[in-house]
Amino acid sequence: MLHLDRTPSTAGNKLKPDKFHNHRLRSKLTVWSFLFLTVFLVFFLISPSPSATFRGQSSPAFGGPQWEKQIVKSTRPRSTSGLTVLVTGAAGFVGSHVSLALKKRGDGVLGLDNFNNYYETSLKKARKGLLEQAGVFVIDADINDKSLLDKIFNVVAFTHVIHLAAQAGVRYAMQNPNSYVDSNIAGFVNLLETCKSSDPQPAIVWASSSSVYGVNKKVPFSEKDRTDQPASLYAATKKAGEAIAHAYNHIYGLSITGLRFFTVYGPWGRPDMAYFFFTRDIIRGKRITVYEAPDGASVARDFTYIDDIVKGCLAALDTAKKSTGSGGKKKGPAEFRIFNLGNTTPVPVSRLVSLLEKILKVKAETKVLPLPRNGDVQFTHANISLAQRELGYMPTTDLETGLKKFVRWYLSYYNSASASPSRKKNF
Numbered sequence: 001m002l003h004l005d006r007t008p009s010t011a012g013n014k015l016k017p018d019k020f021h022n023h024r025l026r027s028k029l030t031v032w033s034f035l036f037l038t039v040f041l042v043f044f045l046i047s048p049s050p051s052a053t054f055r056g057q058s059s060p061a062f063g064g065p066q067w068e069k070q071i072v073k074s075t076r077p078r079s080t081s082g083l084t085v086l087v088t089g090a091a092g093f094v095g096s097h098v099s100l101a102l103k104k105r106g107d108g109v110l111g112l113d114n115f116n117n118y119y120e121t122s123l124k125k126a127r128k129g130l131l132e133q134a135g136v137f138v139i140d141a142d143i144n145d146k147s148l149l150d151k152i153f154n155v156v157a158f159t160h161v162i163h164l165a166a167q168a169g170v171r172y173a174m175q176n177p178n179s180y181v182d183s184n185i186a187g188f189v190n191l192l193e194t195c196k197s198s199d200p201q202p203a204i205v206w207a208s209s210s211s212v213y214g215v216n217k218k219v220p221f222s223e224k225d226r227t228d229q230p231a232s233l234y235a236a237t238k239k240a241g242e243a244i245a246h247a248y249n250h251i252y253g254l255s256i257t258g259l260r261f262f263t264v265y266g267p268w269g270r271p272d273m274a275y276f277f278f279t280r281d282i283i284r285g286k287r288i289t290v291y292e293a294p295d296g297a298s299v300a301r302d303f304t305y306i307d308d309i310v311k312g313c314l315a316a317l318d319t320a321k322k323s324t325g326s327g328g329k330k331k332g333p334a335e336f337r338i339f340n341l342g343n344t345t346p347v348p349v350s351r352l353v354s355l356l357e358k359i360l361k362v363k364a365e366t367k368v369l370p371l372p373r374n375g376d377v378q379f380t381h382a383n384i385s386l387a388q389r390e391l392g393y394m395p396t397t398d399l400e401t402g403l404k405k406f407v408r409w410y411l412s413y414y415n416s417a418s419a420s421p422s423r424k425k426n427f
């Protein structure tokens with residue numbers, strides 16, 4: 001544009017002085033207008049629109065009065081004795097089951113989930129559909145979004161938080177280590193920060209993992225056993241979560257209960273887990289890899305059925321004592337608990353495969369490989385006497401019964417047409 005300031009180069013085309021002056025003025029104005037427009041455009045492009053203030057939200061009503069109304073409605077318990085619960089990871093496997101169970105018995109529930117694509121988001125959306133049918137509002141947002149959490153806690157006085165949002169999966173931690181730090185450590189701290197500052201402070205129940213026992217060889221695993229030898233980054237972030245939880249309990253008087261889940265399976269489960277993709281691959285005639293310990297010993301898991309885990313979660317919420325602090329200040333010591341929620345019957349992976357063959361009536365193509373050193377541990381086995389005593393926790397579903405229920409769901413979910421009325425069936 002600066003060339004406009006220059007005198008024309010063609011001879012005989014000279015401008016009179018006043019005309020020349022006007023021309024210069026116009027040129028300057030054009031330059032300034034251009035600069036102003038550029039600045040305006042840059043500002044407009046980088047500043048978030050009000051509806052996009054919180055990550056993952058596209059709804060224009062997000063954050064508005066209508067949105068708040070939905071939250072209030074979803075979190076209103078049926079009776080005055082009901083709980084008011086925030087469920088993080090509500091569109092996840094355990095989160096969706098827990099949300100539905102709470103809502104069904106009359107508690108007020110608000111769900112939160114970031115719908116990340118670690119596995120098929122269509123499954124998460126289908127779970128969300130079920131929750132909405134039951135009257136549970138699920139916000140599409142991340143636990144790292146502090147302003148969103150603060151806003152929600154300003155709208156609702158939660159009595160409880162059940163924190164189930166996490167980056168799960170033991171082997172994936174080698175591919176994407178930072179996602180474990182973001183969700184399981186940074187996200188957890190973010191949530192605890194909001195909880196500790198809120199008034200009243202909610203009681204918190206959250207998902208730790210059997211993986212914290214790491215390479216522990218003493219069986220069955222008791223809450224008193226060592227947990228300082230994690231075998232994966234996933235396990236290390238869950239162990240870090242337990243230490244962080246203790247610090248927040250100690251400093252701020254938050255009541256916190258950690259639940260160490262043992263390989264949870266069942267309908268609406270996680271497609272990244274072995275029982276789930278073994279089922280898919282056996283049906284498709286695709287070869288599956290079964291791991292074996294170096295000495296030829298079997299690799300085993302204490303597979304725990306989802307309904308048993310849900311009962312454990314609800315019992316943990318119901319028995320949790322109140323937090324003692326408020327608005328970021330501790331007023332006295334608060335409860336800190338950790339429980340194993342397992343099934344107490346480890347089953348070799350080879351047995352898992354033969355059960356699936358029997359239920360599916362299809363012979364599996366298998367390849368046996370040594371257990372890779374990418375986070376897997378050889379076996380897990382829960383001692384649940386503490387949970388039994390304190391929570392009345394008593395698992396009742398054996399692996400064969402639970403797998404039958406899973407396979408029934410799997411076939412109806414994946415065989416149904418995309419319009420999928422069958423996907424709307426209850427859990």
Ligand SMILES: O=C(O)[C@H]1O[C@H](OP(=O)(O)OP(=O)(O)OC[C@H]2O[C@@H](n3ccc(=O)[nH]c3=O)[C@H](O)[C@@H]2O)[C@H](O)[C@@H](O)[C@H]1O
Binds near residue numbers: 168263264378
């Ligand atoms: O309790 C937990 O804390 C964790 O449970 C779950 O981890 P795991 O118990 O490792 O489940 P999962 O991957 O289903 O492997 C099952 C078995 O199949 C074996 N396995 C696996 C894959 C394969 O290709 N072949 C195989 O033999 C494998 O060696 C293993 O023996 C959750 O994913 C995790 O998020 C966490 O919650």
